[in-house]
Amino acid sequence: MSFSTTLTVNGVSRTLALDDPRVTLLDLLRERLDLTGSKKGCDRGQCGACTVLVDGRRINSCLALAISHDGADILTIEGVAHGEQLHPVQAAFIAHDGLQCGFCTPGQIMSAIGLIQEGQTGHDPERVREGMSGNLCRCGAYSGITAAVLEAQLSFEETERKQVA
Amino acid sequence: MSEFTPPKAPAHIRQGSSIGQPLTRRDGFLKVTGAARYAADNHPAGMLYAVIAHSSIACGRVSFLDVDAARGHPGVVDIMTPQHKPELAMDPDAKLHPFMFRMDLLQNDRVRYATQPIAVVIAETLEAATEGALLLAPRYEIETAAVGLDGAESFVPPGVGAGNPAAASKGDVQAGLAGASLRIEATYETPSQYHNAMEPHAIVVAWHGDTLSIDMPTQGLVMTQSRIAAMFGIPPEDVHIRSPFLGGGFGSKGLAAGPQILGVMAARMTGRPIKLVLRREQMYGPVGHRAATRQTLRLGADGEGSLTAIDHHAKTTSSTFDDFFEPAADVSHTMYASPAIATSHEAVRVNTGTPLFMRAPGEATGSIALESAIDEMAQACGMDPLAFRLKNYAEVEPISGKPFSSKALRQCYAQGAERFGWATRKLEPRQMRDEDGMLVGWGVGTATFPALMFQGQARAVLRADGSGVMETGAHDMGQGAWTALAQIAADGLGLEIDQVEFRSGTSDLPDAGIAGGSAHTATAGIAIHGAGADVIAKLADLATGDERSPLFGAGNTGVLARAGRLFRRDDESRSETYGDILVRAGLAEIEGRGSSAPDPAALSAYAMHAHGAVFAEVKVDPDLGQIRVTRLIGAFAAGTIINPHLVRSQYYGGMIWGMSFALHEHAIIDPRSGRVMNPNLGEYHIPVNADVPSIEAILVEERDPYVNALGIKGVGEIGVTGSAGAIANAVWHATGVRVRHFPITLDRLIERR
Amino acid sequence: MNRFDYIRPATVSEAVAAASVPGSAYLAAGTNLIDLMKGGVVRPERLVDVSHLPGLDGIEHFPDGGLRIGALVRNADLAHDADFAARFPAVAEALLSGASPQLRNAATVGGNLLQRTRCAYFYDVASACNKRTPGAGCDARGGQTRLQAVLGWSEACIATHPSDFCVPLVALDAIVEIEGRSGRRDVPLESFYRLPGDTPERESVLEAGELILAVRLPGTAAAFAGHARYLKVRDRTSYAFAIVSAAAALQIESGRILQARLALGGVALKPWRTRAAEDSMAGEITGPDTFRRAADIALADAQPSGDNAFKIELARRIVVRALSQAAVGTPKRMPALPASPFAAVSGAITYV
Incomplete structure (x- = not known):
């Protein structure tokens, strides 16, 4: 049995013939679409390394069946930068050293982008920490991550102000 | 004291400008865009997926595997079992040296720990291989498992850690205790902990005839290469390993792990490339852990608060089939001055995977106990814990009497205490509350870690176009080797960092030693430094011996290498570019070699350690017992700092590991089955972002002329030590409850009231 | 899989x-x-x-202050619905204290109600578990029991229900709308769950094929909005299941309690509402004595199921704290660390 599924991945619409309904969104990206930026740290929704945006919302792609997301719009870490031009969150992660081994980093960045879009944190570091607590980092880069998210958020707001003005 | 003179700078020196600069990570772009390729991101054509089936019992034998059921699953290609597997050239149970650990490669049907691999299912898809492994539904003949610190007869191990004696002493501890005016005796327990790097152990492997092409994360390319070669009876140079990025290692990826070898076997058996990635729950057995300990400390002090004796005894666990013994008591060799010190170890063999080096092995387990005991003694003496530590400051290494090669611990205490505001601390516990009524406690811990260096090599090239190449098979598991080593390379070559092509992370490059023991920057860095000096010296010989060069005749006074030019040392107006020198000599490039090795004379003359002081503030809910570390400040002196930006991150990481040790992580083991019951990241807690509201690291200036030519001591592990004890001591100061069982969880605070 | x-x-x-x-x-x-x-x-x-499925992802507000939450509404969307959070702040706080932001973005209201226990012996398929295999036995008994139940457990099962969301829902008389082959029915959430008894494999009253369509909160429940809190104690600051949690809601007039609602999480195989404790507070003055008495009543029948007696004392204390916080009043803004003891919102919460 084959299941036809249409997904938009990083702006490109793809129609896929899935031979197996068990394929998770994460395994689809990693093993079948060569989008290996999203990482598998636990495969059980407990580490956040697989975080992607689905229809603009951050979720754990390891617990999402691809077939169930027919029609979804998916943004992965590969779709965030414009060529050499990094997304402000990516640039801020480098500037604040919000990474060490880098394995959790794609998930952290997608989570941070989702968090900023959710608009719930203000400039409160405590809310950012709580909002980023679904992404484990064994290296312990948390303080850099928090600083990066706060800075990236400011730069977004700056951009928005300029656009309004 | 033996004859020793510090290493001299080479005749031709580079005026450094990259070392010490806070550069951002050079691999940052790749990592933030998802373009950094970790082992499991590879996918050679024709690749199959291999998934391990593991034992759920801890002791016994596998009596049945439903191979037919697994084989019947669509997409399953083959199943590797003890009866059906490729031959190995070497017994997986052979142990030719202490760093060769026995592996479980389906050599028989015996089970010696839970999570031991018992079969490998190979399939066209990951889904099929995963379900195939489940369908094997093993049956067992179960034997009673030995579990925990009291699970078997104890014995004195032949050695601990990396070959330290199991017992050491100086002075008369019994007399020191007997003569003390104050004595304390306390027993502390630390649990089994698992490395849990975010990246599970993985391998993508293809055989090309009798050569191997491998992508796998490793902290030790050359050791791993030779281990794999020996297992399959091929020359090491026919094993090509790429490990450009590790998703964390922490000691668990130092040596080839059994599951990775199983991947190579699966590729041999099927004749196709294989990807094998451990599932998270499979990382609680065959890839090492930090063993549990039970440590008893007996301290004596005189009426002035000076220690008269330190007796540190540690009991630990190892596996039933191999040797690794957590050297927990050895930290007492180096920390506090005492006329009498004794350390000793005992061990039991239980049904667990073999323990292994895990970030600060021995130092982490030992120092949380020692730092707690020191605080208990300070309290007994009625002294401030920091004052007590200063009172017992070790001016020479206590166990050996050797001078320290350098030790800026006093400055660490002073700068950390100043920044923290320690002076206003109340001596008695349970005296401080915040505006919300939370109990507040402040604690201090001393950090220490040996300054090690292993053997390494590097190759340097200068090219006629003015650029340079530096090659060494180093490993970046997050510590920033790609950046820090390139900085050393740039200085060594007298070039700007962007003119240097830094090649690293594969087994085909010169051996950079193992990334462990906090020694990698020193080991690879000194080799790089030497290779740079060697190639610059060759270049200088070309120039100074050539009468067409403005540097002709400068051989006696030497030259300086800077910004791609050589300058006469005594007259910097006379200089020449590297390119001009090479072009005139008709050379496209020139090559140099460097190596590093510990200096036996320096080792025998000096005790070499990094030091630090960590100050912790915790808040504890007075009724509910929930704990939060609201401030953590560490001040560390670790010799030359190559890149303060990255070193700070290393300290943060270590300090958060200390927090995790004190408050969070532990394997919950069922005493009946010997299974880890929380083999996942949901219930095996490590700190989340919200657990780390405030963390600071102070980089205390320290110059060490003896450790190595660059004065590098290493920063990767020291942060764990000190931090764990500081937090434990802060919890006591907040609550008045001394918890000696780690991690400190709220039930232990609730019950005591 | x-x-x-x-x-x-x-x-x-x-x-x-x-x-x-x-x-x-x-x-x-x-x-x-x-x-x-x-x-x-x-x-x-x-x-x-x-x-x-269409039509199951809406939040309908009723004129009486009650509302109906479609079963497919995502946890995060519900928590961040301003009208909902204003009327049922303790429910929003509970939602935001559960799991992680990613999981809350995905997880649905109906799914949250049906999530299975986190008992390690249930998850570990090599262990005996009556829930997984009726009659197999319970390896949790005599095993690692720190987090197991202290109320309503049986020899067959000592597991706990993991939900945060359901704890205030039970306290606030939530109703579950169910559709099955024989039509539609309403079941109070409190009686939706079954205690383990001899049949721990039967966790709810759902029959085969029955589907949760929605959860309703009655208008009367919104009357607690000014004094409603959820408090959750856990082993790390975030992203951890409750060791014990409590939802407390009060209606207060002139310092006297008109009505109280109280439910505990992490103590039993269902969210544990305790009406006797609620009744004990009616007509009483807010304060530690009233709350301690309620806590004693709430835990009167508690028994350790192993090495977990601390949970009983912890539950008493969390009841007192949650009620005290509720009495002070619901904060105007969601705390930075929802439901955490460390969630102090400057000026809005003081401890009794």
Whole structure:
């Protein structure tokens, strides 16, 4: 049995013939679409390394069946930068050293982008920490991550102000 | 004291400008865009997926595997079992040296720990291989498992850690205790902990005839290469390993792990490339852990608060089939001055995977106990814990009497205490509350870690176009080797960092030693430094011996290498570019070699350690017992700092590991089955972002002329030590409850009231 | 994960018909189900994907202050619905204290109600578990019991219910709307769950094929909005299941309690509402004495199921604290660390 599924991945619409309904969104990206930026740290929704945006919302792609997301719009870490031009969150992660081994980093960045879009944190570091607590980092880069998210958020707001003005 | 003179700078020196600069990570772009390729991101054509089936019992034998059921699953290609597997050239149970650990490669049907691999299912898809492994539904003949610190007869191990004696002493501890005016005796327990790097152990492997092409994360390319070669009876140079990025290692990826070898076997058996990635729950057995300990400390002090004796005894666990013994008591060799010190170890063999080096092995387990005991003694003496530590400051290494090669611990205490505001601390516990009524406690811990260096090599090239190449098979598991080593390379070559092509992370490059023991920057860095000096010296010989060069005749006074030019040392107006020198000599490039090795004379003359002081503030809910570390400040002196930006991150990481040790992580083991019951990241807690509201690291200036030519001591592990004890001591100061069982969880605070 | 048939019905009745076949399971976000399937804990033969069913993802507000939450509303959307959070702040706080932001973005209201226990012996398929295999025994007994139940447990099962969301829901008289082959029915959430007894495999009153359509909160529950809190104690600051939690809601007039609501999480196989404790507070003055008495009543029947007696004392204390916080008043803004003891919102919360 084959299941036809249409997904938009990083702006490109793809129609896929899935031979197996068990394929998770994460395994689809990693093993079948060569989008290996999203990482598998636990495969059980407990580490956040697989975080992607689905229809603009951050979720754990390891617990999402691809077939169930027919029609979804998916943004992965590969779709965030414009060529050499990094997304402000990516640039801020480098500037604040919000990474060490880098394995959790794609998930952290997608989570941070989702968090900023959710608009719930203000400039409160405590809310950012709580909002980023679904992404484990064994290296312990948390303080850099928090600083990066706060800075990236400011730069977004700056951009928005300029656009309004 | 033996004859020793510090290493001299080479005749031709580079005026450094990259070392010490806070550069951002050079691999940052790749990592933030998802373009950094970790082992499991590879996918050679024709690749199959291999998934391990593991034992759920801890002791016994596998009596049945439903191979037919697994084989019947669509997409399953083959199943590797003890009866059906490729031959190995070497017994997986052979142990030719202490760093060769026995592996479980389906050599028989015996089970010696839970999570031991018992079969490998190979399939066209990951889904099929995963379900195939489940369908094997093993049956067992179960034997009673030995579990925990009291699970078997104890014995004195032949050695601990990396070959330290199991017992050491100086002075008369019994007399020191007997003569003390104050004595304390306390027993502390630390649990089994698992490395849990975010990246599970993985391998993508293809055989090309009798050569191997491998992508796998490793902290030790050359050791791993030779281990794999020996297992399959091929020359090491026919094993090509790429490990450009590790998703964390922490000691668990130092040596080839059994599951990775199983991947190579699966590729041999099927004749196709294989990807094998451990599932998270499979990382609680065959890839090492930090063993549990039970440590008893007996301290004596005189009426002035000076220690008269330190007796540190540690009991630990190892596996039933191999040797690794957590050297927990050895930290007492180096920390506090005492006329009498004794350390000793005992061990039991239980049904667990073999323990292994895990970030600060021995130092982490030992120092949380020692730092707690020191605080208990300070309290007994009625002294401030920091004052007590200063009172017992070790001016020479206590166990050996050797001078320290350098030790800026006093400055660490002073700068950390100043920044923290320690002076206003109340001596008695349970005296401080915040505006919300939370109990507040402040604690201090001393950090220490040996300054090690292993053997390494590097190759340097200068090219006629003015650029340079530096090659060494180093490993970046997050510590920033790609950046820090390139900085050393740039200085060594007298070039700007962007003119240097830094090649690293594969087994085909010169051996950079193992990334462990906090020694990698020193080991690879000194080799790089030497290779740079060697190639610059060759270049200088070309120039100074050539009468067409403005540097002709400068051989006696030497030259300086800077910004791609050589300058006469005594007259910097006379200089020449590297390119001009090479072009005139008709050379496209020139090559140099460097190596590093510990200096036996320096080792025998000096005790070499990094030091630090960590100050912790915790808040504890007075009724509910929930704990939060609201401030953590560490001040560390670790010799030359190559890149303060990255070193700070290393300290943060270590300090958060200390927090995790004190408050969070532990394997919950069922005493009946010997299974880890929380083999996942949901219930095996490590700190989340919200657990780390405030963390600071102070980089205390320290110059060490003896450790190595660059004065590098290493920063990767020291942060764990000190931090764990500081937090434990802060919890006591907040609550008045001394918890000696780690991690400190709220039930232990609730019950005591 | 086992192989299964995947069915995506277009209507509720199609879904119910499809899921009435033995061996079926509903799939919504899958945040719990896929996890369980990956562990081999459950092995359904067919998944009936209800995540695309129309009409189940809305929040309807009623004039009396009550509301109806579609079963497919995502946890995060509900928590961040300003009207909802204003009327049912303790429910919003509980939602935001659960799991992680990613999981809350995916997980649905209906799925949250049906999430399975986190008992390690339930998850570990090599252990005996009466829930997984009726009659197999319970390896949790005599095993690692720190987090197990202290109320309502049986020899057959000592597991706890993991939900945060359901704790204030039970306290506030939430109703579950269910559709099955024999039509639609309403069940109070409190009686939706079953205690383990001798049949721990039967966790709720749902019959085969029955589908949760919505959860309703009555208008009367909104009357507690000014004094409603959720408090959760856990082993790390965030992203951890409750050791013990409590939802407390009060109606106060001139310092006197008109009505109280109290439920505990992490103590039993269902969210544990304690009406006797609630009744004990009616007419009393807010304060430690009243709250301590209520806590003693709430835990009067508690028994350790192993090495977990501390949970009983902890539960008493959390009841007192949650009631005290509720008495002070609901903060105007969601705390930075929802439901955490460390959630102090400057000026808004003081401890009694």
